[in-house]
Amino acid sequence: MEYNHVTPAVVADLEAIVGAKYVWTDRDKKIPYGQDEGTGPACLPDVVVLPASAEELAAVVRLANDAVIPVIPRGTGTGLEGGAVADSRGGIVVSTERMDRIVEINEDAMYMVVQAGVITARIQEEARKRGLLYAGDPCSGDCCCIGGNGATNAGGNRAVKYGTTRDQIYAIEVVTPTGQIAHLGKRLHKMTAGYPLEKIVIGSEGTLGIITELTLKLVPLPRxxxxxxxxxxxxxxxxxxxxxxxxxxxxxxxxxxxxxxxxxxxxxxxxxxxxxxxxxxxxxxxxxxxxxxxxxxxxxxxxxxxxxxxxxxxxxxxxxxxxxxxxxxxEASAADCPVAAMEDFVVPPDRLLPFMERLRDLGQALGVVFRGVSHAGDGNIHLDVLRKGFADEGDEKQKVAAFEDKACQAAYELGGAISGEHGIGQARKALFAKYTDPVELALMKAVKQAWDPKNILNPGKIFD
Ligand SMILES: Cc1cc2nc3c(=O)[nH]c(=O)nc-3n(C[C@H](O)[C@H](O)[C@H](O)COP(=O)(O)OP(=O)(O)OC[C@H]3O[C@@H](n4cnc5c(N)ncnc54)[C@H](O)[C@@H]3O)c2cc1C
The missing domain is CATH 3.30.70.2190 (Alpha-Beta Plaits)
Structure with missing residues (x-):
C-alpha cells in the first residue's frame, strides 16, 4: 500500500475538525510522541492530533482514510513495544488525552462508563471511594490510560483472580478504520447474538479500531x-x-x-x-x-x-x-546493569518451571545473562536480558536475538506465547510471525483486511 504524507491542506482540514490549538506539526511538540516506554526515540509522526470527542476522532479517521494516511492511536505512551509510535511511514498520531471524562458511575448496578483517556488509577480511586473495585491493575496504573489498557488487554497484579482488562469490560465505543462509530458489546451478563466483536478489538493494539469509551465492570471492594x-x-x-x-x-x-x-x-x-x-x-x-x-x-x-x-x-x-x-x-535491575532486552513470555502456569529451566539452559549455552520476575499465578514472566559479557555491540545483538528466538520457541513448544500482556507492537512482530500457527495468522490478517481495507489504522503493528 502506498501511503501519503500529511500536506498543509490536510493540516488545515484537521484544524477545522479539532481546532488549530490541537493540531501539532511543531517538531518539539511531536518529539514525546515519537517514542514509548520501551522504544527509544523512533520516527516522528507528521502531525499529532488531540480530538475532544468520538465524533471529532471519527472525522479525523475519515479524512485519513480518504487521503490514505496512516493513523496511530495513542493513550499515554507507556507501552513497551512501539505500538503507539509511527514507523517510517509517518502519519497522524491521534492522542486520546483530552477525552478524559468519567461519564457515569452506577453504584447499584456496579459499572462505570469512561472516556478512553481517563488514567487507570483515577478509575480505581473513584470506584474505591464508593466501596467498589475496578479490578484492572497494571503496574503502570498511575500513568497509563484505560483506552491503552483496553487496546493492549493489559494484565497486571490482580489478573490471577480477576482476569485481564478484557474481563473488566462490558462494552466499548469504537471508531472504525473507515471512520464510523460502532458500539460493541453490551452491559449484559450473557449474550449469544453474533460475534463478540468487542473481544477482538480489545487487545488488537489499535489496529482494528480506536476505543473512545468503555463500560467497565465493578465489583464490591474486598473487606x-x-x-x-x-x-x-x-x-x-x-x-x-x-x-x-x-x-x-x-x-x-x-x-x-x-x-x-x-x-x-x-x-x-x-x-x-x-x-x-x-x-x-x-x-x-x-x-x-x-x-x-x-x-x-x-x-x-x-x-x-x-x-x-x-x-x-x-x-x-x-x-x-x-x-x-x-x-x-x-529500577533495581536497570541500576545494577543496563538492560539489553525485556521479555514478556507466558506459558500455562503449571509449565513455568520447565520453561524457566529451558531459559536457564539457553542462557548458559548462548552466553546470555538474564533475570526476571513472574506473575506466577498466570504463567507470565518478565525477563531483563542484561548487557553483560558481550564482546561488542554486534556480539550482543546476535546473541540476544538467538536467545529471544530460542526462548520464544520454548514458550510455544510448552503451549505458551511471546507476550502475556505487553503486546506485539513493532518490536515483536518478526518472532510473532515465526511462531504463530500459520492458519491462525492468516485468519488474523483476513480480519484486519475486512475491517481496514486500506490498512490505515496502525499499519506495521502486530504484523505487516
Ligand atoms: C513501569 C511500567 C509498568 C508496566 N506494567 C504493566 C503491567 O503490569 N501490565 C501490563 O499489561 N502492562 C504494563 N505496562 C505496559 C503499559 O503500561 C500497558 O501496555 C498500558 O496498557 C499502555 O497504556 P497507554 O495508555 O500508555 O497506551 P499507549 O502506550 O499509548 O499505547 C499502547 C497501544 O495501544 C494502542 N492504543 C492506545 N490507546 C488506544 C485507543 N484508545 N484505542 C485503540 N488503540 C489504542 C496504541 O496504538 C498502542 O498500540 C507497564 C509499562 C511500564 C512503563
Whole structure:
C-alpha cells in the first residue's frame, strides 16, 4: 500500500475538525510522541492530533482514510513495544488525552462508563471511594490510560483472580478504520447474538479500531486483604505452589515469584535486608475476601500448603514493604546493569518451571545473562536480558536475538506465547510471525483486511 504524507491542506482540514490549538506539526511538540516506554526515540509522526470527542476522532479517521494516511492511536505512551509510535511511514498520531471524562458511575448496578483517556488509577480511586473495585491493575496504573489498557488487554497484579482488562469490560465505543462509530458489546451478563466483536478489538493494539469509551465492570471492594510472604529454599519448591494453591481451593488475587538473584538486586537497591537464604525464592501471595473469617481460613490453608512444599518461612507481610520490594525490580535491575532486552513470555502456569529451566539452559549455552520476575499465578514472566559479557555491540545483538528466538520457541513448544500482556507492537512482530500457527495468522490478517481495507489504522503493528 502506498501511503501519503500529511500536506498543509490536510493540516488545515484537521484544524477545522479539532481546532488549530490541537493540531501539532511543531517538531518539539511531536518529539514525546515519537517514542514509548520501551522504544527509544523512533520516527516522528507528521502531525499529532488531540480530538475532544468520538465524533471529532471519527472525522479525523475519515479524512485519513480518504487521503490514505496512516493513523496511530495513542493513550499515554507507556507501552513497551512501539505500538503507539509511527514507523517510517509517518502519519497522524491521534492522542486520546483530552477525552478524559468519567461519564457515569452506577453504584447499584456496579459499572462505570469512561472516556478512553481517563488514567487507570483515577478509575480505581473513584470506584474505591464508593466501596467498589475496578479490578484492572497494571503496574503502570498511575500513568497509563484505560483506552491503552483496553487496546493492549493489559494484565497486571490482580489478573490471577480477576482476569485481564478484557474481563473488566462490558462494552466499548469504537471508531472504525473507515471512520464510523460502532458500539460493541453490551452491559449484559450473557449474550449469544453474533460475534463478540468487542473481544477482538480489545487487545488488537489499535489496529482494528480506536476505543473512545468503555463500560467497565465493578465489583464490591474486598473487606479483608492479607499478604503472605513464603520463603522457599529453591525456585523449584516455590513454583510448586502455582498448582498446589488452586488444588487446595485457594484463588489468590496475586501470586508473584522472585528468585534469589532478583531478591539480591532489590535488597542492594533498597538497602533493606530481605529474609531469604542463598539460592532461595519468594512467593508473594495476596488474598482477598468479603469476610475476615474466610480470609483467616484461607491464610491457614496457604500456610499449610507452603510448609508442606518445603517453605522455610511463611509469615503475614506488611503490604507496603512486600510490594515495594516487588515493584523495585525494574529500577533495581536497570541500576545494577543496563538492560539489553525485556521479555514478556507466558506459558500455562503449571509449565513455568520447565520453561524457566529451558531459559536457564539457553542462557548458559548462548552466553546470555538474564533475570526476571513472574506473575506466577498466570504463567507470565518478565525477563531483563542484561548487557553483560558481550564482546561488542554486534556480539550482543546476535546473541540476544538467538536467545529471544530460542526462548520464544520454548514458550510455544510448552503451549505458551511471546507476550502475556505487553503486546506485539513493532518490536515483536518478526518472532510473532515465526511462531504463530500459520492458519491462525492468516485468519488474523483476513480480519484486519475486512475491517481496514486500506490498512490505515496502525499499519506495521502486530504484523505487516
Ligand atoms: C513501569 C511500567 C509498568 C508496566 N506494567 C504493566 C503491567 O503490569 N501490565 C501490563 O499489561 N502492562 C504494563 N505496562 C505496559 C503499559 O503500561 C500497558 O501496555 C498500558 O496498557 C499502555 O497504556 P497507554 O495508555 O500508555 O497506551 P499507549 O502506550 O499509548 O499505547 C499502547 C497501544 O495501544 C494502542 N492504543 C492506545 N490507546 C488506544 C485507543 N484508545 N484505542 C485503540 N488503540 C489504542 C496504541 O496504538 C498502542 O498500540 C507497564 C509499562 C511500564 C512503563
Amino acid at each position: 479483608a486483604t492479607a499478604h503472605v510472604l513464603a520463603v522457599f529454599p529453591s525456585p523449584e519448591t516455590a513454583l510448586a505452589l502455582v498448582t498446589a494453591l488452586p488444588k487446595a481451593g485457594i484463588t489468590p488475587t496475586c501470586l508473584e515469584f522472585m528468585d534469589y538473584d532478583v531478591i539480591s538486586v532489590v535488597q542492594d537497591w533498597l538497602k533493606e535486608k530481605q529474609p531469604c537464604p542463598a539460592g532461595g525464592a519468594y512467593m508473594i501471595i495476596q488474598l482477598d475476601s468479603s469476610r475476615d473469617e474466610t480470609l483467616d481460613d484461607d491464610c491457614v490453608t496457604v500456610d499449610e500448603v507452603c510448609r508442606r512444599l518445603g517453605a522455610v518461612d511463611v509469615f503475614m507481610a506488611d503490604a507496603d514493604k512486600v510490594w515495594k520490594a516487588r515493584k523495585a525490580f525494574t
